[in-house]
């Protein structure tokens with residue numbers, strides 16, 4: 695494992711091996727935080743990340759993890775009904791949440807009856823309640839919520855969450871959750887955590903697989919540094935950052 699300024703970088707021979715390691719990483723953190731805080735706050739993205747979590751819902755982890763202590767959040771969500779094929783909730787429900795004994799009240803989907811702006815405000819209010827009740831930790835350094843782990847994918851343009859290159863939202867400094875109505879990746883309307891929240895995390899895994907991401911992985915981690923930072927290069931948590939790459943995504947490093 696290489697350790698750089700941009701975190702630990704792990705490269706796996708295949709996406710299958712990446713998925714095995716990602717399951718162990720998540721299960722180990724679950725054990726640690728359940729012991730320390732009696733809760734484990736997990737933030738997921740949409741996209742291919744969800745498929746890469748498949749080993750968590752297989753033995754041994756399906757039986758060994760204390761799912762009753764899990765609290766699941768979305769780093770970004772498309773503003774569509776929860777049963778719409780574009781919904782990140784539906785993606786995670788079908789592949790993951792429907793297979794684990796997590797209390798329904800610990801799954802924090804957006805309110806899909808609201809506009810993008812309303813849904814972002816509503817999600818932020820929900821997070822504020824959870825901070826008050828100590829389910830979600832708060833960062834003493836930043837004053838923003840500090841999630842135990844964020845499991846994030848990255849787009850081929852270097853976006854993370856719904857924070858896209860060149861979009862003003864990447865510079866949001868006050869809000870916890872905000873909205874976008876002109877997302878370059880469809881659908882247009884989304885809500886997203888902001889960088890202050892992302893970067894207050896105790897742990898972040900950036901999970902990137904496939905040759906289609908090799909150029910942007912090279913741009914993010916390789917020697918060539920352009921002056922305009924990609925959103926993925928702005929991921930810099932208070933805690934630990936670990937990259938999970940397969941060989942194809944790392945092929946240009």
Ligand SMILES: O=C(O)[C@H](O)[C@@H](O)[C@H](O)[C@H](O)COP(=O)(O)O
Nearest residue numbers: 739740741742847848849854855
């Ligand atoms: O709702 C979304 O679109 C996602 O949360 C988004 O941030 C995703 O993680 C990246 O676009 C990577 O997606 P892929 O892994 O499918 O390329």
